[in-house]
Amino acid sequence: MTLVSEVRLRQVLDSRGNRTVEADVVTESGGFGRAAAPSGASTGEYEAIELDPSEAIASAREHAVPRLEGKVFVGDQRDVDRTLRAADGTDDFSEIGANSAVAISMxxxxxxxxxxxxxxxxxxxxAFRxxxxxxxxxxxIGGGEHAADATAIQEFLSAPVGAPNVQDAVFANAAVHQEVHDLLAERDIAAGKGDEGAWAPSIEDDEAFELMAEATDSVADEVGFDIKFGLDVAGAEMYDEDDDEYVYRETTRSTDEQIEYIADLVDEYDLAYVEDPLDEDDYAGFAELTQKVGDRTLVCGDDLFVTNVERLQTGIERGAGNSILVKPNQIGTLSDAFDAVELAVENGYRPVISHRSGETEDTTIxxxxxxxxxxxxxxxxxxxxxTAKLNELIRIEQNVSRL
Ligand SMILES: C=C(OP(=O)(O)O)C(=O)O
Ligand SMILES: [Mg+2]
Structure with missing residues (x-):
């Protein structure tokens, strides 16, 4: 094994044009790795803390870099990540920033x-992966915190569940994206794009459901395999705590109504996936919905679990959800992200590895x-x-990746 010889940190741009942290790690034997932190817009309340990039870098240079350089073996990821945690000294990376931590870890x-x-x-x-x-x-199709004046539900996600391989699946999703564009044009609906490249038309969610059903069916007919769709409701963003209701464009729903609404949508549209259907504190609501539809769809916790094993453990004990979104920057290190995946799998929860709305060309995920x-x-x-990540998956599938 070879020691970390140098950690270089800098600010670079993310896809929203915001500054983010990029890290280079060099080893004594000349090994090199580079990674950049992503950044959320609909962030969960319980996520690790992202600091202003210049503060995160200054703090990591002071506290973490001296503990890594010449002291930690680069192949010992657990030790790298333990060192980052020890250097930070808090539970939520509020000292060196989860953005510095995750960039260095990756x-x-x-x-x-x-x-x-x-x-x-x-x-x-x-070796066998x-x-x-x-x-x-x-x-x-998307809105919520990712696009102004668009759908209330944050993300309508194409899910090519019948695809025979990654390449066909990736191409199918791009075809659904294109088909939605054509359907919007037929209806004379103008649409720019939101932060993640989804169409962001100023339409009611009902219309987005119609468009998704039509687009996925039509592309499925073309490609000859099953394409379903799913949602990231980002319920915490639409939940009004004071009035205990979920606020849509033209209507509001109580928690009970929200659970009924989502359960009905699962059956009406045969949804493959529902992320954050309820508020990030509502384990009971997640459990009730999972009881109703968990046998036929994934009920995934993003802001609910924030890639945190303690929050996931609570969810497991309460029967909340059957799937977890895994975002390394929500928790700060690759080791923590792995632990979340492991705990999930041991308990029958399906892990979904995820980008953030603010991304870079980094392909680690x-x-x-x-x-x-x-x-x-x-x-x-x-x-x-x-596409940096999607194309990387295609390369890995072809087994030519040497990054
Ligand atoms: C990817 C998401 O958005 P953000 O990065 O803004 O949290 C999400 O909510 O799942
Ligand atoms: Mg989400």
Whole structure:
């Protein structure tokens, strides 16, 4: 094993044009890894703390870098991540910033892979990974916190569940995205794009459901395999705590009505996936919905679990959800993200590896999905920072990745 010899940190741009943290990790033997932190817009209240990038970098340079350089073996990811936690000294990375932590954690993993000459997914997941691939969930219509004056539900996600391989699945999601564009044009509905490249028309959610059903059916007929769709409701963003109601464009729903509404949607549209249907504190609501529809769809916790094993453990004990979204920057290190996946799988929860709405060209999550054998990855449908991950999955599937 080889020691970390240098950690370089800098600010770069993310896909929203905001500054974010990028890390380079160099090893004594000349290994090199580079990674950048993503950033959420509909962030969960219980996520690890993202600091202003310049503060995060200054603090990491002061507290973390001296503990890593010349002291930690790059291939020992647990030790890299433990060192980051010890350097930070808080539960939520509020000292060095989860943005510095995750960038360094991911860059170290890439440097270690570089040293061994293995693709990142094999370094992280072992020699026998690379046979199973995640189904990509592709955001094709969206609003919420990702686009002004668009749908209330944050994401309508194409889910090519019948695709024979990743490449066909990725192409199918792009085709659904294109088909939605054509259907919008037929209806004379103008639409720009939201933060993740999904169409962001100023329409009611009911119309978005119609468009998704038509677009997925039509592309499924063309490609000859089953394409379903799903949602990220981002319930915490629409929940009004004072009035105990979910606020849509033209209507509001009580918690009971919200549960009924989502359960009806699952059956009406045969939804494959429902993320954050309820508020991030509502374990009971998640449990009730999971009881109703968990046998036929994924009820996924994003803001509910925030990739945190303690929150996931609570969910497991209460029967809340049957799936967890895994975003490394929500928790701060790759080790923590792996722990979340492991606890999920042990308890029959399906892990979904995920991007953030603010992304870079970093491809770590594509490797993480293959390394963990995750059944799903959510990383958009189009747009350079999204296709960076999707195209990487295609390369991994072809087994030519050497990043
Ligand atoms: C990807 C998402 O958005 P953000 O990164 O804004 O949290 C999400 O909510 O799942
Ligand atoms: Mg979400």
């Amino acid at each position: 860059a170290a993993s890439k440097a270690a892979a570089d040293v061994t000459g293995a693709p990142l997914y094999q370094h992280l997941g072992g 690379g046979e199973e691939f995640p189904t990509p969930l592709g955001n094709v 594509a490797h993480l999905a293959v390394a963990t054998g995750a059944p799903y990855i959510k990383t958009g449908a189009v747009g350079g920072e999204r």
